Amino acid sequence: MSRIPIKIPSMLRGSVVCHRSRCGKANCRCATGALHERTVLSYSEDAKTHLVRLPTEHIDAVIAATRCYREKKARLAAEASANLAVYVAQLSDRSSER
Numbered sequence: 001m002s003r004i005p006i007k008i009p010s011m012l013r014g015s016v017v018c019h020r021s022r023c024g025k026a027n028c029r030c031a032t033g034a035l036h037e038r039t040v041l042s043y044s045e046d047a048k049t050h051l052v053r054l055p056t057e058h059i060d061a062v063i064a065a066t067r068c069y070r071e072k073k074a075r076l077a078a079e080a081s082a083n084l085a086v087y088v089a090q091l092s093d094r095s096s097e098r
Helices: 056-096
Strands: 015-021 036-045 048-053
Touching: 015 056, 036 056
Parallel strands: none
Antiparallel strands: 015 036, 036 048
């Protein structure tokens, strides 16, 4: 059975983080020392944090997609703040005319 290739979106909400944990096996190296590491996409939905394990070959593209989201979100916030300032100034000018 062949695997269907996964298309990584150009923009994703979330953060790429390194998750470290113990597996719980008594004889494993993580019981006394180095923890298991995996790179995950962390995102919140309905006030819950979700972790999705990322294949190694997807990590760079997912990092770029999350960066794109943060940059667009920042630009949108800046534009909305500028629009708010203009609107408030117009209302202030209008009320001072009375």
